Amino acid sequence: MKLVSPDRGCVEADVGTKRYKGRIIEVSDATHAAALKEIGYFPASVGGVARSREHVCPNGHRNYFVTCGRCA
Numbered sequence: 068m069k070l071v072s073p074d075r076g077c078v079e080a081d082v083g084t085k086r087y088k089g090r091i092i093e094v095s096d097a098t099h100a101a102a103l104k105e106i107g108y109f110p111a112s113v114g115g116v117a118r119s120r121e122h123v124c125p126n127g128h129r130n131y132f133v134t135c136g137r138c139a
């Protein structure tokens with residue numbers, strides 16, 4: 068599966084003896100994928116935006132961007 072690193076500053080991670088480099092990495096080992104998710108990596112298939120980066124506007128809308136798309 069493809070995993071995306073949690074932030075721009077984190078571009079490599081070691082899992083066991085293997086080193087993964089890059090913002091988007093291809094991980095074939097499910098154990099490694101689980102370990103990477105533990106440290107914040109997330110599947111590329113979710114749209115490339117981490118859930119932790121969601122912002123909630125004053126009206127309670129969840130947005131991927133700081134400016135609310137529904138109130139603007």
Ligand SMILES: [Zn+2]
Pocket residue numbers: 124125126127128135136137138
């Ligand atoms: Zn809103």
